[in-house]
Amino acid sequence: MNKDLEFLTRVIDEKSAKILDANDKIWEYAELAFHETKSAALLKSILKEEGFALTEGDAGIPTCFTGTFSYGTGKPVMGILGEYDALSSLSQKAADPHKEPLKEGAPGHGCGHCALGTGALAAALAVREYLIANKKDGTIIYFGCPAEEGAGSKQFMARAGMFDDVDFVYSWHPATKNAVECNHSNAIMGANFYFKGVASHAGATPYLGRSALDAVELMNVGCNYLREHMIPEARIHYAYIDAGGTAPNVVQDHATIRYEVRSPWVYQVKELFERVKNVARGASIMTDTTFECELSMAFTEYLPNNALAAVADECLQEVGAPKWDDADYRMAKEFLNTYPATTLENIKSQIIETYGEDRLEEILERPLDSEIHPFNPDKIKLTAGSTDVGDVGYAAPTLNINIATACIGNVGHSWQMVAQSCSPLAHKGLLTAAKVLALSCIRTMDRPDVIEAAKKELHKRNGGHYTCPLPDSVEPPLDTY
Known part of the structure; x- marks a missing residue:
C-alpha cells in the first residue's frame, strides 16, 4: 500500500464509527425528496465539526448545502457529491432477509443514499486531512444534493452556477459490483x-x-x-x-x-x-x-469522463473490493434467495454474463462481488435509468464509481436494498467507496494534464457551457413533485 492510500485509509478508519453511525441514523430517518431536514442537519453538523465552512439553502432548496475546506491557494477545486433522500413505501427492518416493514407504508432507503451520502462525507473528511498534513494547495467541497429520487437538485445547482469553478467532481453509488461506472444513462x-x-x-x-x-x-x-x-x-x-x-x-x-x-x-x-x-x-x-x-x-444524460475514469480505475484497483467475511456471504445468500424464481433466473443470466458460466454456482453460493471490473471506454453502454449527476457532468468534469453494498443480483428500489443499506454489507462498501473517492481526488489534483484533458472532454460535450434542460422559470418543486 502506497503512503497516500495508507494515510487516507488510516483517517477513514479512525472516523469510521462516526460515519457508520451517521449512515444508520440517516437510514432510520428515511426522509423523502426535498424534506431531508434531519439527514441534511446531521451531515452539516459533522462537516462543521470537522472544520468545513457551510452554505445552506443553496439553489433555492432548503435541504441543499455545501461544506468547503480550502488550503493554501485553494487550487485545484475538487468536488464530491453526497445524496441522502429515501423512497416512499419501502420501510423494512435493517439487515433482515424477511420482508417486514418497520412501519407499513413508510419510506425506506431503497437506493442506498444513506450510504452514498456518508461514504462521500468520509472521503471529503479524508481529503481535508491530507491537504493539511501534506501542506497541499487545494479546495475540497462536499455538495449536499437532495431529492435525486424526486425532481432532482443537481440541475438546479448547476443552473445556479455551483459547479462553475470546480475543476473536477467525483461521486459514487451503492451497487452490486465494484467498477468505475461504464454507463450512459438516459x-x-x-x-x-x-x-x-x-x-x-x-x-x-x-x-x-x-x-x-x-x-x-x-x-x-x-x-x-x-x-x-x-x-x-x-x-x-x-x-x-x-x-x-x-x-x-x-x-x-x-x-x-x-x-x-x-x-x-x-x-x-x-x-x-x-x-x-x-x-x-x-x-x-x-x-x-x-x-x-x-x-x-429534467435530468441531462450521464456519460463518464474518460480522463477521470482512467485515474479512478487505477485507484479502485489499488484500494480493492470490500473485505467480505463468511458472515457477509451468508447474509448475501439469504437476501438473494428472497427473490422469486423468475427473478432468480434473470439474475443467473447476469452472473453468467459478468463472471462466466463456469462460476455460476460459486457466485450463487457466495453472492458478493469480491473483485474489480476494469473500466473500458469502448464498452460504455446505454442504461434505462436516469440521474441528475448527468447535469453535473455537463457543468464540470464528473465521474461516478460503483461499489458493492448488496448481494449480486440485488434489485434496486426494493425492500431487500433497504435492509442491506443498514447492514455490514453497506458499512464495508461505503468505507471502501470513501477510500476510492479520496484517493481519486488526491491523484487527480496532482495531475494537471489529467485535469486539462478532462476539461477538454467536457468542452467537447457541452460546447463550452452548461445548458439546463429546464427553463429559468421552473423552480424546484418543493411540495408538488
Whole structure:
C-alpha cells in the first residue's frame, strides 16, 4: 500500500464509527425528496465539526448545502457529491432477509443514499486531512444534493452556477459490483398535467358534466399508442396523482396525472415530451376540458469522463473490493434467495454474463462481488435509468464509481436494498467507496494534464457551457413533485 492510500485509509478508519453511525441514523430517518431536514442537519453538523465552512439553502432548496475546506491557494477545486433522500413505501427492518416493514407504508432507503451520502462525507473528511498534513494547495467541497429520487437538485445547482469553478467532481453509488461506472444513462423530463372540467350529478345530469378523469384516461390511451412510434430506447411512465375524488356518482371536475419520459439524449427527451403534451391537448379537446402542464423536472444524460475514469480505475484497483467475511456471504445468500424464481433466473443470466458460466454456482453460493471490473471506454453502454449527476457532468468534469453494498443480483428500489443499506454489507462498501473517492481526488489534483484533458472532454460535450434542460422559470418543486 502506497503512503497516500495508507494515510487516507488510516483517517477513514479512525472516523469510521462516526460515519457508520451517521449512515444508520440517516437510514432510520428515511426522509423523502426535498424534506431531508434531519439527514441534511446531521451531515452539516459533522462537516462543521470537522472544520468545513457551510452554505445552506443553496439553489433555492432548503435541504441543499455545501461544506468547503480550502488550503493554501485553494487550487485545484475538487468536488464530491453526497445524496441522502429515501423512497416512499419501502420501510423494512435493517439487515433482515424477511420482508417486514418497520412501519407499513413508510419510506425506506431503497437506493442506498444513506450510504452514498456518508461514504462521500468520509472521503471529503479524508481529503481535508491530507491537504493539511501534506501542506497541499487545494479546495475540497462536499455538495449536499437532495431529492435525486424526486425532481432532482443537481440541475438546479448547476443552473445556479455551483459547479462553475470546480475543476473536477467525483461521486459514487451503492451497487452490486465494484467498477468505475461504464454507463450512459438516459435523459429524463417530467411534469404534472392538471385537467379541469365541470362537476355534475353522474346519474341525473351527466350531460352537464365535463370529466377531467375521462381526459386523464384518454391521455393514457393516447400515450399507449404513442409508444409504438418512438425509438425503442425511450420510455414513458405515468402515475395518477389525483383521480378526482372517490364518489362515482359525481363527474370529476379535476384530475392530475404525472408523466415522465426518457431517451438517451436531452434533445430526444424534449421532442418526445412535446408529443406527450400534444396527446394531453387532444384529450382535453375530446372531453371539453382544460389542462395545464407544469414542467417540474429534467435530468441531462450521464456519460463518464474518460480522463477521470482512467485515474479512478487505477485507484479502485489499488484500494480493492470490500473485505467480505463468511458472515457477509451468508447474509448475501439469504437476501438473494428472497427473490422469486423468475427473478432468480434473470439474475443467473447476469452472473453468467459478468463472471462466466463456469462460476455460476460459486457466485450463487457466495453472492458478493469480491473483485474489480476494469473500466473500458469502448464498452460504455446505454442504461434505462436516469440521474441528475448527468447535469453535473455537463457543468464540470464528473465521474461516478460503483461499489458493492448488496448481494449480486440485488434489485434496486426494493425492500431487500433497504435492509442491506443498514447492514455490514453497506458499512464495508461505503468505507471502501470513501477510500476510492479520496484517493481519486488526491491523484487527480496532482495531475494537471489529467485535469486539462478532462476539461477538454467536457468542452467537447457541452460546447463550452452548461445548458439546463429546464427553463429559468421552473423552480424546484418543493411540495408538488
